[in-house]
Amino acid sequence: MNIGKENGNVEMKSKQKWKELIEENDYILVGVGEEWESDEMGEELSEAYERLAGMLAGTDYFVVTTAMDGWIWKTDLDKNRIVAPCGNRNFLQCSAACCEEIWRREDAPEGGQCPRCGASLVPNTVEEKPYVEAGYLPQWKAYMTWLQRSLNRKLLLLELGVGFRTPTVIRWPFEKTAYLNQKSTFYRVHEKLFQLPDNLDGRGNAVAKNSVEWLCSL
Incomplete structure (x- = not known):
């Protein structure tokens, strides 16, 4: 080195x-x-x-x-x-990664919950496990x-x-x-x-x- x-x-x-x-x-x-x-x-x-x-x-x-x-x-x-x-904290994903959909923070579903499974929404970054990579x-x-x-x-x-x-x-x-x-x-x-x-x-x-x-x- x-x-x-x-x-x-x-x-x-x-x-x-x-x-x-x-x-x-x-x-x-x-x-x-x-x-x-x-x-x-x-x-x-x-x-x-x-x-x-x-x-x-x-x-x-x-x-x-x-x-x-x-x-x-x-x-x-x-x-x-x-x-x-590595993603972007301005976008949100389902914390359970039940789908590949991501949302802009300002356009996120009301209540901060995934409209598909009800899990909480979290920043769409590699720090989340699992990480939704589709974005x-x-x-x-x-x-x-x-x-x-x-x-x-x-x-x-x-x-x-x-x-x-x-x-x-x-x-x-x-x-x-x-x-x-x-x-x-x-x-x-x-x-x-x-x-x-x-x-x-x-x-x-x-x-x-x-x-x-x-x-x-x-």
């Missing part, structure tokens, strides 16, 4: 340099993790999403997020290019199709604030994708969990910064 911190190259890049880096690649894959999860869409988080949307505008990108706060859906990012496999599966299929197109093409992976809460969703798959695609470049930005595997042959870049703050500083 490579535990060396980023050597200054990445954080010294200007916004223009990052624009050039993005334009050099055919596909841009972004992972958004726990550092971006917040009870409120504060100014800093809002600015970070705004900067991310601006950086990705006009590119062929996809965003995978494990943040369950739902804020990403209120940004300028293309909703058809986002998948949230994200169409976008996951779109993501898998997009990812297949990126094979053997110039791919930039930008992992932002992803820890080990659900490593099988972003962290480990991104490492595998970067390893398999020899034309890829991988950036991992995290305040503490910035470490990289040793098998990326110099294509991996670790940035030991809070990813929200880092993106706002570009």
Whole structure:
């Protein structure tokens, strides 16, 4: 495991340099993790999403997020290019998972009970056992199709604030994708969990910064 911190190259890049880096690649894959999860869409988080949307505008990108706060859906990012496999607290499901139906919180059945079985309604997130996955599966299929197109093409992976809460969703798959695609470049930005595997042959870049703050500083 490579535990060396980023050597200054990445954080010294200007916004223009990052624009050039993005334009050099055919596909841009972004992972958004726990550092971006917040009870409120504060100014800093809002600015970070705004900067991310601006950086990705006009590119062929996809965003995978494990943040369950739902804020990403209120940004300028293309909703058809986002998948949230861990769910969204703004949607509710049957706690017994008797059906695959989910409801927006504001449109939920009266009484907070499932209209099919009477069980209580709970947030539609991976924290619930069982978890109703139907809400994200169409976008996951779109993501898998997009990812297949990126094979053997110039791919930039930008992992932002992803820890080990659900490593099988972003962290480990991104490492595998970067390893398999020899034309890829991988950036991992995290305040503490910035470490990289040793098998990326110099294509991996670790940035030991809070990813929200880092993106706002570009």
